[in-house]
Amino acid sequence: MDDDRRPARDGTRPPRDDSRAARWEDRAELPLACASMLYLAAYAVHVLATGIASVWHDVCLSVLFAMWAAFALDYAVRWRLSGRGVGFVRTHWLDTVVLILPLLRPLRIVKVYQAVAHRQGRPRLSLQGRVATYAGLATGLLGFAGALAVYQAERYAPGASIRTFGDALWWTCSTFATVGYGDVVPVTVRGRIIAAGMMACGLGLLGAVTGSFSSWLFQVFAREGDAKPPGS
Structure with missing residues (x-):
């Protein structure tokens, strides 16, 4: 989320960014945070629960793949809405790294906080x-x-x-x-x-x-x- 959307020091807010990319980020950030926690939970069960039936490991792998697909879809949509082509990758290098290594998604917690703070004012x-x-x-x-x-x-x-x-x-x-x-x-x-x-x-x-x-x-x-x- 862009810095120009933060509250000013006097408590007033600057004009809201109503671009399609900004609206997508506002709507997708919290669901993706939940997906991140689900991804981590499924990975934990897959690694730690060695005594369960193999079908549950398959379920965990399916959840991992589905959550990663959601992350990839979000990345693709934001790339498309940015209209910047390869420049999007250069300016969103953390998002690119997190897409490749989903276990690093906790590093995006700042985005989650910004989304919550924006809704609270x-x-x-x-x-x-x-x-x-x-x-x-x-x-x-x-x-x-x-x-x-x-x-x-x-x-x-x-x-x-x-x-x-x-x-x-x-x-x-x-x-x-x-x-x-x-x-x-x-x-x-x-x-x-x-x-x-x-x-x-x-x-x-x-x-x-x-x-x-x-x-x-x-x-x-x-x-x-x-x-x-x-x-x-």
Whole structure:
């Protein structure tokens, strides 16, 4: 959603973007967020529920394919409505990456928040609060998805140290926190590729939270300085 649709500082709203692309995003964002959660749930059942009948695994795979088809349809419609051709891919690189790797859809949670805030009229949280909320939700969802992916890649690999989903969650926490104890590490090529992506996401989210916190502290100290009486 474009920045020119955000509320102004005086509480008034700029003219609404009534283009077809904007209307499509308004209507599709929340249903696609639900589809994302359904995709993640189906993937979790497929990976973790090893003792269920094979027909349920087929159902999970069907759900995964159907949700991905919905994501692809949304991408195609927005590309078509933009009228920008290849330029749409360059300016919507995150959407392109998420289409290729649907487990990264939690990174689009900002779009979901913008859609909700737009319907409510104005944001209810400060900038720092929005950044912290986004980073927290994105970290939780991406961490869970990454743990599932690395567990699926590693659990049956020869010499693997990630044998249980608990191991995968522990590895995810240490990776996101940039600690890297080294007690459990991925040994497969697929697992290491997932690890590289999670390291990049962890650093980015950690940087966002740190920057937001620093900005908040700066504003607090600046207000305290302005509140001091002259000559004090």
